Amino acid sequence: MATQATSPVKSPAFPFRLRFERRVEVPPPWLGPAVSVGAIVIALLLGAVVLRLVGGDPWAAYRHIARAAFGDIGVFSDTLVKATPLILTGLACSVAFRMKLWNIGAEGQFFAGALAASAVVLAPYVPAGAPGWIAIPAAAVAALIPPTAPGWIIIPAMLVAGMLGGALWGFIPGWLKAKLRVNEIITTLMMNYIVIALVNFFVFGVWSEGGFQMSRTFQKAAWLPRLADFATQVKAFRGLTTHLGLVFGVIAAVIVWYILYRSRWGYEIRLIGDNPRAADYAGINITRNTVLVLMTSGALAGLAGMSEIAGVVHRLQTSISPGYGFSGIIIAWLAKLNPLVVVPVSILFGGLILAGREIQPSGVPRLIQGIILFMLIASEVLMHYRVRLVRAGAEE
C-alpha cells in the first residue's frame, strides 16, 4: 500500500519524526552485510544492557562467551562439533525455503536419518522374537554388512542410509503437497512426532541395551574419524573431537550453493520460489520439483542425523538432538538462504550454544540469541526502505 511511503511516527512531544521511504533503486551490494553486522552490534549492546540490569558485568560475560566458544583450539573444536549438524540442517531448510516450501520437519528428517544410519550398524542385533517386518530386512542388511565390516564399507553405507532415511521423510510431505496440495507446514511438523515415536520404539524395544533407553555402542568401525584419532601423528590434535561430519557439512554447502546458483535445476528452484506461475509458464515441472526439493532437504537433514550419531553419540538413543532441526530454520534465515553463509552462521550459533551452557543452562544466553535473531530479522526493513529523520511539521 502506498501509505507506507510516508508513515510518520507521531509523537508531538518530540521535535523529530522518522520517515520511511521505499527504496526506488537497487541497494548497493555492501548494504546487506553492513546492515547485518550493524544489527548484531546493536543486539549485543542491548544484551549488555540486559546483563547490566540483572546485575552482571556485560563485558566480562561477553569475554567469557567468546573464550568459552572460540578461546582456544580445544573449545573451538567443540564449537565445530556443535556447528556440524547445524550446518546440515541449515542447508536443508535453505534449499526448501528457496522454493518457498516451508519444511519445518528437519528435526524429524534428522531423526529419520539417524535411525536409518543406526539400522545399518544395529541390524545384526535384532532380538530373536522380533516380528518379520523387522527381522527379515535386518537379516538381509546384516548379511551384506556384517559387524566385522571395515569402516570404509560401513561408514559410506551409513551415509547413504541416513540420507535415504531423511529423503523418505521429506518425500512423504513432498508427494502429498505435489499431488494433493496438502500444506507441507502441517505434514512436515507431524512427521516429526511420528519419527520420534518410531525411534522410541526401537530404542525402548528392539535395540534396547539391557532395558535402558539406548542401543548398544556402535563398534569402532562405525565411528566417524575424529581429529583426536590422529593424535599419534599430529600432536596438536590430541583431545580434539571435531569429526568427519564437518567435512560433510562444508562439502554439502559448496554443492548446494553450486546447485542453486550455477545449475539449471537451481535456476528452476529459484524461479518456482519467486513466482510459481511464471515457472509454470516457462515449462518447469513444479510437481516433480516439489517432491525432489523436499527429498533433497530431507536428505541433508538426514545426513545431519547420521553425522551426529556416527560422529558424536555412537549409539541410537532418544536424546540425540536439542532441536538441531528447528535451529536449522533460524540459521537458514540468518544466512538469508545462502548456503555458503550457512557455514559461518552455524559456527557462531554453535559457539553460542556451547558458551551459553558454560554461563547458565538457560536464560541469558538464550535471551541474547533471541535478541540477535530479532535484530537481524528487523534489520531487513532497511534493505527495502531508507529511514530519514525529519523535523516534525517541517516542509521537507
Add this chain to the structure above:
Amino acid sequence: MTTSSPLAVEMRGIVKRFPGVLANDHVDFELRAGEIHALLGENGAGKSTLMSVLAGLYKPEAGTILVRGQPVSFNSPRDATARGLGMIHQHFTLIPSQTVTENILLGLDEPRFFMRLKAYDQRMAEMSQRFGLQITPHVKVWQLSVGEQQRVEILKMLYRGVDVLIMDEPTAVLAPQEIGELFKTLRAMVAQGKSIIFISHKLNEVMAIADRVTVLRLGKVTAAGLKTSETSIPELARLMVGRTVLFDLDKKPQEPGVVVLQLEGVCADNDKGLPALRGVSLTVRAGEIVGVAGVAGNGQTELAEVITGLRRCTAGRILVNGEDVTNRPASVTIHKGVAHVPEDRTHVGSAPTLSITDNVIMKSYRQPPLARGWALDGKAARQKAETLKVEYTIAAPTVDTPARMLSGGNLQRMILARELSSRPQLLIAMQPTRGLDVGAIEGVQRLLLTQREQGAAILLSSEELDEIFTLSDRVIVMYSGEIAGEVHGHDAETVGLMMTGAKRM
C-alpha cells in the same frame, strides 16, 4: 461547467523529487468544481506523483495546494480525506475475506464497537443507488469482479464524504463493458456536484469522458486545462510524447506461407471448471497476423493457455507445424518454437525478485549455449541479457536489477525481448500493448510487424480494436468460447456486433 465555476483544487508550482528523478517540476494544476478533468501523460510523466501529492501520500519539496481557496498541507491521506479529497489507486486496497460494508467501514470511527452490519448494509445500498453503482453490500469482496471491486472503492470514498475523487488509471483493469459502466457512474457523480480527476494515458478515453485535460510530459505541464471539445487525439498525442506519433504503421502486404498453427474443435475449461472454449477451430500461417477480437472473458486467455500447454484441452486437437501438441507440457511447445507474451506481466510473465538476466533466460536455459549439461553458463546468460537490454532498450541500471524495479513499459519490453529473441515460429501475443503509453505502443507494434516480415505466425489478442485492425491480416471474433466469425478488412461494425453476440457467421 462554465469558466466561472469556482476552483475545487488549485496546485501551484509543485516540485517533487525522487532519488535521481524530478517527478514534478513546478507543476500547476487547476480543478473546477463539477468537472471531469483528465491528467494525461506517458508512464513516468509524473501524473501519479502529482496526484499522490494532492492525496496526502507525498509531501512536495515546494509548491502550494489550495482546496476551495484555502491553503492546505497534508501529512497523510487521512488529512486529505478530511478536506474532501480521495484517491483510488490502480491496485485496490480491499480485504477479500470481508464484505463490501465491512471494507467501507474499515478505519472509520463509527461504528464504535458493535458492527450493526444490517443497518450499515442498508445505508450502503441507499448510497450506491444514488450514484448508480450496482453493489450488493453484504457480499464478500473476493466474490466480486474487478469492476465491482472498483465500485466498492468508489463507494468507500463517497461514504467518507469525498468531493474530489482522484482515479489513477481506473480503466486499466476493466473490460470494455465495465468501462462503459464506470463512465456512467462518473457522470452521475459529476451531476451531483462531485469533481473528478481522471489519470490516464489512453487518448480515446480521455476524449470520451473528460471535460478538460492537462497534459504532463517528463514532469512538466505541456498543456493546462485544454477543453476536450477544442482539441484532437493527434494533438494530445503530440503534447504527451513530444513528437508527432504515426498512427498508421507501415505494414507491407505479404503472402502468408505454410500453416503453422492449426486448432481443430478445441475445448477447454476455465479455472472454475466451466467450459471456456467450445470447439474452436482456426489456422495461423507463417508471416500472417491473425487478430482475436472479443470482450474480455470470452475465452481468449484460455485459448492462449491451451495452445501454449498451460491449460488442459478437454477435446479436439492442436497442431504446431503439423505436429500434435495437444496436452503436451509447456516445455514441449516452447521447444517447438512457440513464444507467448502473456496477458499478466507481473504474475505470469516475470519473476519479480529475480534479476533481468534470470528473467530473460526463462525460456532458453534448457538449451546450449546457456545450458552446459546440468550446469548453467552464467557468463553466457549475462551476455544474452546485456545484448537484449541494448537491443530492446530496456531502461534499467544493470542486468542484475530485479524485474520488480522495472516500469510497466520496460517490463513488457523485457518479456518481448525474451519471447522474440528465440526467433519464434509461432507467437501468441496477449494484450501486448495494454497499459503502455503511446510511444511504447508504437514500438511494440513495430516489433510484431517485424516478426511477421520474418515469417512468424502470430496470434494477437487485444482489447483495442484499432490495434487489431492496424496489425492483423485477418480478424476472428470470439464470443462465449466460440469463434463468432472472421472478418477481412476494417469492418468495425460487423466485429462489434459479433463481439456482443448479436451476429454470427
